[in-house]
Amino acid sequence: MxxxxxxxxxxxxxxxxxxxxxxxxxxxxxxxxxxxxxxxxxxxxxxxxxxxxxxxxxxxxxxxxxxxxxxxxxxxxxxxxxxxxxxxxxxxxxxxxxxxxxxxxxxxxxxxxxxxxxxxxxxxxxxxxxxxxxxxxxxxxxxxxxxxxxxxxxxxxxxxxxxxxxxxxxREILIGAAPVIGLVLLALIGIGWVWGQRIIAPLTSLSHCMERIGRDDITRMQCPTYTGSDEIGQLGQRFKLLLEDLRNKQALEEQAKTQERLAAIGRMAAGVAHEVNNPLGGLFAAIDTYRHTPSRQRDPDRTLALIERGLQQIHTVVSALLVESRLETRPLTHQDIDDVATLVQADATTVNKAIHWDNQLPRELPLPANAVRQILLNLTLNAVQATPPKNKITIELTADDDALQILVSNPGEPIPPAILAHLFEPFQSQRPHGTGLGLWVTYQTVTQLGGEIDVESQARLTRFRVRLPLTKTRTKVA
Structure with a gap:
């Protein structure tokens, strides 16, 4: 009590x-x-x-x-x-x-x-x-x-x-009056207790209802409110208005999320249309040129090569959008990280940039190797492309009993806030010839693995942080 x-x-x-x-x-x-x-x-x-x-x-x-x-x-x-x-x-x-x-x-x-x-x-x-x-x-x-x-x-x-x-x-009078006084006292205590419980009942109900805020669905909460004209009644009416405001706020937030999702889908559709229409336009132009060229001047091999390159470009865009839902189960090893380092070293050396690898994986981890390699490869190549020449990129990998953590840090200009807010959406790229699908694919892969990815970009430093839990993936690896 x-x-x-x-x-x-x-x-x-x-x-x-x-x-x-x-x-x-x-x-x-x-x-x-x-x-x-x-x-x-x-x-x-x-x-x-x-x-x-x-x-x-x-x-x-x-x-x-x-x-x-x-x-x-x-x-x-x-x-x-x-x-x-x-x-x-x-x-x-x-x-x-x-x-x-x-x-x-x-x-x-x-x-x-x-x-x-x-x-x-x-x-x-x-x-x-x-x-x-x-x-x-x-x-x-x-x-x-x-x-x-x-x-x-x-x-x-x-x-x-x-x-x-x-x-x-x-004493004679007191002894004679004591039973009556005791009965009256008990009656007063009982009346006071019942009366106090009735007074506090609306506040108790209001308190229990307030405890449910943030725990239950506010749109379905039904709270009985005291409608008297006293202070408790006024408090109940104010609480009722507060619930209505919270319901309206939640409805507006849901509406904003829906609109944001629709806007993201619209941006994605526009990006897909743009990325597909460009090679399609070239295909139609090649076919039209082939048709209007005299037979003796036609070059079938050249036209087919143009069509093949256009279709390959469309295939690349569509393939990037199809992230595999079932991840392969080969566990991640220390050698997988070394392979990624070997793959990106040539690109970094060509543009006069250095990569420092801090690989602290102590053992084989129950994570799908190809998925982690793809995540690491995408983040590293993005860091190489965003880093000015003669600068160093740092890759850190650490693991404990709960999760694998990947940190990719590179110097350079910070990501503008307008782009940072939509960084993991498709077709959001700062590079002139980029598709903007690499980080989106990375985000989808991390999400499928039950992990988290976030980015911190400020003065002269950008850092991507990935955390992949081991407990959620052991069942897939077994």
Whole structure:
């Protein structure tokens, strides 16, 4: 699973948002519940204090300690706080702030001044006021309520509540609400995941379709696109337009290739017509001359010789166009390269040009010998004819386990770009009396052998490179 994909990132993000929202909501509810418990505890304490106030005031006025003690011990609860006092604890002070009664007499002895017994409680009691009778005390709250009789304060009632009471009730509420919160959280995660998958589905489909570009036939590609008015819909519409543009571009490229092929065929047909019409014109002229010549002045041998040379020229042109489809299977040897070197050496010497052969064939190769000889011969003779006198042509042959590579390099004027673009088409020649078929035949032969041929022509150097694979031809040689 690729977590960097938006297919998972968006649903996971929604799920995380749902979890954070649920947790934040739960914490807010928990805090508010905690505050409600505190407020409820304070209200309960105040109601209790106000309910006991008349009786406690009468007990103080009549010095009835037992009445006060009996009243204070009833609301006692369980639980400890850090001071060791049970909670809640209730302490009744008289006007001199001595302990008059308490629900925990073992901790708050009667008649003892509160300041002498617990200075902190005495300080908090003195700091309280009617506007804020609730003060925080260590791990709990302290309620300080004045006890009045006939609009005169006769004592003070102190009620202490431990936070342990709050947390116990808080845990009870959380434990009761936990299953509901868990179910809501799971529902939010599930909804977020499904919703995220639906949001990302158009982008996923668009991504898969984009991956097919360049791999499948674009003219047959059918990609479902999202047609909404949002950003994804706009992206889908743009992608649809892009596909149409690519289809149109491919159609134009195919049309251009077809036109180029037709143009090449037209050039070839024109070349063939030109090369054949020239000798045909001479043949017709020879026959017409023979007919109009008086019988006694006719020279049959001369006329037949003219006709034979014309037909031979036509035969040469047609034969050059008929590249053999089945290549002979005699393997290529080192001696075959030496034979080609011997054949072209005389032509090179005649025009005062040198040929350097770098023949590195290590062994017999599974390539048709005559075909390779013809390729090498055509390229070498072209290099000899294109090289200025007193210059050197370099022929390099190397082979490995995969292919034979031939490099033919010669100095001289570079091939013009207009000719270079059509160099391997028939009847494309720079020489005044050339047929322009040598390189075309070479190209056809290299192609039949499953190889590649290319040319590089720049300032004062032209290089032909031929690569003939061995793996594709072993079956033919075997």
């Amino acid at each position: 690729n977590l960097t994909s938006y297919r998972f990132r968006i649903p996971l993000s929604l799920a995380v948002v749902a979890i954070i929202t649920a947790l934040a909501f739960s914490l807010a509810v928990a805090y508010q519940t905690y505050r409600n418990i505190q407020i409820e505890q304070q209200r309960t304490g105040f109601r209790l204090a106000h309910a006991m106030e008349p009786v406690l005031a009468r007990a103080i006025r009549h010095d009835d300690i037992w009445l006060a003690y009996s009243l204070l011990r009833e609301p006692s609860g369980a639980g400890k706080i850090n001071t060791g006092f049970p909670a809640p604890f209730l302490v009744l002070l008289d006007e001199q702030r001595h302990i008059f009664a308490s629900n925990q007499p073992e901790h708050f002895p009667l008649g003892v001044a509160l300041a002498d017994l617990h200075s902190e409680l005495a300080r908090l009691g003195s700091e309280s006021n009617r506007e804020n009778p609730v003060v925080q005390w260590r791990d709990g709250q302290l309620l300080i309520v004045p006890v009045r009789s006939a609009d005169a304060q006769v004592g003070t009632l102190m009620l202490g509540f431990s936070t342990g009471v709050f947390w116990n009730r808080f």
